[in-house]
Amino acid sequence: MSKLAQLRARRDAKAKEAQILNAKYGADQRMSSEDAGGLDALLNEIEAIDGEIARENRLAQVAGDEHSEHEAAMNVATRNGGQSDETGALRAMLTGGLMALTNEQRESMMARRPADVQAAMSTTTGAEGGYTVATEFSRTLIEAMKLIGGLRGVASTIQTSTGAQMLFPTADATAEEGEIVGQNASVSVGEPTFGQASIDVYKYSSKSIALPFELIQDSMFNIEAYIQQLLALRLGRIQGKHHTIGTGTGQPTGVVTGSALGKTGTTGQTAAVTYDDLVDLEHSVDPIYRAAGRWMLHDSTLKGLRKIKDENGRPIFVPGYETGNPGGAPDRLLGRQIEINQYMPVMAASAKSILFGDFSKYLIRDVMDLTLFRMTDSKYTEKGQVGFLAFQRSGGRLLDIGGAVKHYANSAT
Numbered sequence: 151m152s153k154l155a156q157l158r159a160r161r162d163a164k165a166k167e168a169q170i171l172n173a174k175y176g177a178d179q180r181m182s183s184e185d186a187g188g189l190d191a192l193l194n195e196i197e198a199i200d201g202e203i204a205r206e207n208r209l210a211q212v213a214g215d216e217h218s219e220h221e222a223a224m225n226v227a228t229r230n231g232g233q234s235d236e237t238g239a240l241r242a243m244l245t246g247g248l249m250a251l252t253n254e255q256r257e258s259m260m261a262r263r264p265a266d267v268q269a270a271m272s273t274t275t276g277a278e279g280g281y282t283v284a285t286e287f288s289r290t291l292i293e294a295m296k297l298i299g300g301l302r303g304v305a306s307t308i309q310t311s312t313g314a315q316m317l318f319p320t321a322d323a324t325a326e327e328g329e330i331v332g333q334n335a336s337v338s339v340g341e342p343t344f345g346q347a348s349i350d351v352y353k354y355s356s357k358s359i360a361l362p363f364e365l366i367q368d369s370m371f372n373i374e375a376y377i378q379q380l381l382a383l384r385l386g387r388i389q390g391k392h393h394t395i396g397t398g399t400g401q402p403t404g405v406v407t408g409s410a411l412g413k414t415g416t417t418g419q420t421a422a423v424t425y426d427d428l429v430d431l432e433h434s435v436d437p438i439y440r441a442a443g444r445w446m447l448h449d450s451t452l453k454g455l456r457k458i459k460d461e462n463g464r465p466i467f468v469p470g471y472e473t474g475n476p477g478g479a480p481d482r483l484l485g486r487q488i489e490i491n492q493y494m495p496v497m498a499a500s501a502k503s504i505l506f507g508d509f510s511k512y513l514i515r516d517v518m519d520l521t522l523f524r525m526t527d528s529k530y531t532e533k534g535q536v537g538f539l540a541f542q543r544s545g546g547r548l549l550d551i552g553g554a555v556k557h558y559a560n561s562a563t
Contacts, residue, residue, distance in 0.1 A: 157199055161196055167192055169469070302386070318513070320344065320551050349545050351517050354389060355540070356385055394493035405446075408547065467482070500559060
């Protein structure tokens, strides 16, 4: 077992102890001094282990993002036992180009989706044309992007066949109600007010990926898994950033940008938040959205929240343990699930550092599938490499005017 796996196992064990100890008391019961001290000790141990885990993860990145991306991709590039027809066609394209597809693969792909295989861009340089990857590969890629973190894992998503502008209706139903009418009396007019919001899409690039001939030619190397992991890391990071803090000008409108103000910290709270602030933020969201509400914040913000206690001396943060284990549970804050998003602003003057609400109201729009290019021109050939480049069109916006997601803003001074 690796050191990182051992640390995570230790954290799971301590988190379960903390969960059991915390569950001994009801919401209105004050924790005994002995148990409060024991819980504090457990939380301190968990925080120390988290620090070790963070250091281990950081060690993998000291050589730079490109190196860490390569290492992460290599870890998953192990040859699978079997593959579907779609995966086989994709593998043939990645290793040998479009000309490596068999007649059966060409006929099958063209019959299923005529746009899957496009003509070569050039017959003089040897560069290949675009390949709209198989549905199976695209679906797996999107799932991998969700695991990176950010908003995609909790937002709503749709896929459209074109990138044409799409207008979505918006309405605030939180104040809608009926009436009592007398006999033979006319009813009142109560027409809802609708607005419109447009979700535009933008072309995202993975940046070029260069692979040496040796890896591509090695039959034991799973090139599909390698490419998929790199695409998930690169496209997932930039889209996650824009879905969170995008300005809406030349990029998607992020959920932070589109959220409404729920609570502002008092003077002096430029880098702090109180228990009362969190309660006020939670209750600034209408109950119709609050039922599905969860928190979203940067990991450094969570570090400070872990030290806050309620009026009964109980920590408002309850550590979770790996959900893959039997009986696993996520971390919780005031009983609500936490989503760590490293693109969230950290606490600073006027920063919108904490979100609470129903994030399914944020809609991510993807256009068709990923298009992958294989490049064998002199730029790569002279170095004994083959280049790969992917494009994906995507956009996002919070489709809500009723305050489904609200933010806590740190004080300006």
